[in-house]
Amino acid sequence: MxxxxxxxxxxxxxxxxxxxxxxxxxxxxxxxQEYFRKSQPPLLAIWGKNDPFFVPAGAEAFRKDLRNATVQxxxxxxxxxxxxxxxxxxxxRDFLQKMPHPTA
Numbered sequence: 646m647x648x649x650x651x652x653x654x655x656x657x658x659x660x661x662x663x664x665x666x667x668x669x670x671x672x673x674x675x676x677x678q679e680y681f682r683k684s685q686p687p688l689l690a691i692w693g694k695n696d697p698f699f700v701p702a703g704a705e706a707f708r709k710d711l712r713n714a715t716v717q718x719x720x721x722x723x724x725x726x727x728x729x730x731x732x733x734x735x736x737x738r739d740f741l742q743k744m745p746h747p748t749a
Contacts, residue, residue: 681707681710681711682710682711685711685713686711687713687715687740687744688711688714688715689717689736689737689740690704690715690716691717691718691725691733691736692704692718692719693718693719693722693723693724693725694718694719694720694721695720695721696725697723698723699723701718704718719732719733
């Protein structure tokens with residue numbers, strides 16, 4: 646299914662543009678980190694512990710700025726959502742149920 650979506654007309658150019666623009670994301674990290682330290686938003690990071698692109702240290706880094714970050718590792722690679730969808734969905738439900746809900 647992924648292959649069919651990747652092969653859509655114009656998609657290769659879009660993916661290359663995103664890849665080539667990745668450096669602008671890295672340049673924004675200090676702003677993200679400042680926001681995290683100041684605002685302390687809830688965060689759930691579910692990571693494939695065998696992901697060769699987004700290594701576990703990337704998930705652990707959230708804990709430097711977010712004292713209550715929830716970080717979970719799965720025995721998965723880069724496509725954790727495709728291989729562990731039920732575990733991830735369950736973790737998301739549990740995480741969201743613990744969030745305060747505004748009263749009407």
